[in-house]
Amino acid sequence: MSSFSLKDQLFNADSLGDLAAEFAAGVPDFDGADFLAEVVPGLQGRELLERLEWIADCVAARLSGDFAQMADQIEAVMPAPLDPSLRDDDFGRFIHAVPGILAVRHGLEDHRERALDLLYEATQRFSMEFYIRPFLNRWPQETFARLETWAGDENYHVRRLVSEGTRPKLPWAKKVEIDPLSPLPLLDRLHGDKTRYVTRSVANHLNDIAKIAPDVVTDRLQAWHGAGVQAAKELDWMTRHSLRTLVKTGDAKALALLGFHADAPVTLASLSVVSPQVAIGDALEFDVILETDANADVPVVVDYVLTFARPGGRSGQKVFKLKQAKVPVGGRLALQKRHVLKANATTFTWHPGAHRVAVQVNGRVLGDVEVEVVAG
Secondary structure (H helix, E strand, C coil): CCCCCHHHHHCCHHHHHHHHHHHHHHCCCCCHHHHHHHHCHHHCCCCHHHHHHHHHHHHHCCCCCCHHHHHHHHHHHCCCCCCCCCCCCCCECHHHHHHHHHHHHHHCCCCHHHHHHHHHHHCCCECCCCCCHHHHHHCHHHHHHHHHHHCCCCCHHHHHHHHHCCCCCCCCCCCCCCCCCCCHHHHHHHCCCCCHHHHHHHHHHHHHHHCCCHHHHHHHHHHHHHHCCCCHHHHHHHHHHHCHHHHHCCCHHHHHHCCCCCCCCEEEEEEEECCCEEEECEEEEEEEEEEECCCCCEEEEEEEEEEEECHHHCEEEEEEEEEEEEECCCCEEEEEEEEECCCCCCCCCCCCEEEEEEEEECCEEEEEEEEEEECC
16 A cells, blocks of 8 residues: 655645646636646655745746736636635645745745735635745834734634744744744734634744743733633633643643642652563553542643653653543542554654653652663
8 A cells, every 4th residue: 555645645637737727717828738747747756845836936937027917917816715604724725825935936025015915815725824934034024014914804814824924933934033022912912813723823823932931921821811802711722722832841830820730739659561671663551540638639730751762871851641630539540551662753763772751740740660662
């Protein structure tokens, strides 16, 4: 069975045939068959983002060399905006990233305002989060002026772009040189949005900032809770999503904001591994028992921390979620975990040697145990 290929799923003769049909229908003399004859063979040997650049090359070669006219041509062939009745996960089609690429290439330096107009229209068909970032770097004040207007736009894809495009740690994206705290006034406006697609972006944005300025994030969330602009249930969800990194690192303010206290009266009654020796490719299995002497149930966020052996005596560490629960009055909370030591993990490589498993409760490590990892 052949492996799934995202780049082939997104960019192929069928999807590019749709793009060719759109341009041929709206741009005189755009030869769709000629475009396909050039663009499809050129997909081979190119990765996902490289394919987008190649597609943009082939489109641009068939459009006007004057950017203002090119932008008019691109807007003329755009499909209808994404369904405004949907509220989430309506990202659009990757073939419609082409306007963003061309806006950056041909409009960034000499046609800023027209290029931003193009991004405004394009993001209603496919998120322009990658392509607004060069404008933030080149024209920060002018671009922020647009974002301030867009934060109140009636189209939720435009509002989402304000948050997503300014994220300091947006995956796959070009780094933005702006002060990472400068978008906070925009997030103040967007956090009350009625669309989950927007509020998820705001929460992800805060999670990015939490890696830089954790106190700023907890203080902001406290202020939002006090403002009462967002529905309580949605803001609770946003708070949990915004603080996920800080919870893993055991940040006391973040945990307290979620109702979990570092000094909670919980002890580790037992931490035991099924086998003290585990082969790469097999599963590390362990049991945890927590108890309390409190006179009320104790809310807990239970994580486990793996300390990895590395070549040359070095070590690495990663926190994983185990359970959010309550340790009951007069009782115990028993948890089990099975963690597969994937031999072909894409994020890191397992190495034989002494590893440790620690139990972390409300950000506080209560105990650990050693496990020997051996070659599979």
